[in-house]
Amino acid sequence: MPTILVVDDEPGLLELFQFALEWRGYRVLLTGNGQAALLTAARQIPDLIVTDWNMPRMNGVELCQRLKSYPALAQIPVVLLSAELLPVQIQPVWAQFRRKPVDLDDLELTVGLLLLARDRLKTARHIPTDRAASRWQPVTSKLIV
Template sequence: MPTILLVDNEPDILAALSAALEWRGYCVFLSEDGKSALEKAGRMMPDLIVTDCTMPGMDGIELCRRLKLYPALTTIPVIMVSAHTQLQRTPALWNAFFLKPIDLDAFESTVALLLLSRPLREMLRPVCSDRAMSRWQPVSSGLIS
């Protein structure tokens, strides 16, 4: 059963997305901010992360940047959600974007596609000689734009 980490500081959004995803058979974990989400991602290695863009403390963009610093977490697909107009996409930080209120049919389809394509992305991931020796040691931030 695929695991999904939902990150949002609004309990109603967490509840609604969690219910929709659990109904589809996914195992869902919740986090209310980017810092705790990064810690949970390192412990549980979710198959997908859905994060809000605007949160106090570590926002969704910074969470995505930090995920890309860890070789073990870099292949986890991310869906960015925001109540504001679409952000200028920073290259390769997230895989999909949804504007709130979320179209649940499109959201569920995107979740399914990202979960199906994850093994292929991991196989095709380029090997970078600048990567850290350990999959848990961060790579230099110079590699992430």
């Protein structure tokens, strides 16, 4: 069961997102600001993060930037939410941006697609150990008959 960390300073939205995502079968962790989210992400390593942009202590963009600086957290996809328009001059460090108020069906679809893409990437990186020897590998005495 994938784990999703939801970060927002509005308790009502946290509850709404938690209900919608848990109903879809996800394990949901909640925090109220970016600082707490960074600590939770370091301890729990979620599969995906949904975060608000405007929050006290550390906003969503700062959270994304800090996540990228830790190798264990850098590959976690992030959905950034905001009631404001996305400024053009900001280089995106998140996977998806959604405007508030968020359509819950759209959020659930976005989360599902990002998790699917992440799983495919993990599978593509997996190298089976039972592969035939490469012509570039040194020959060992076990291969010589």
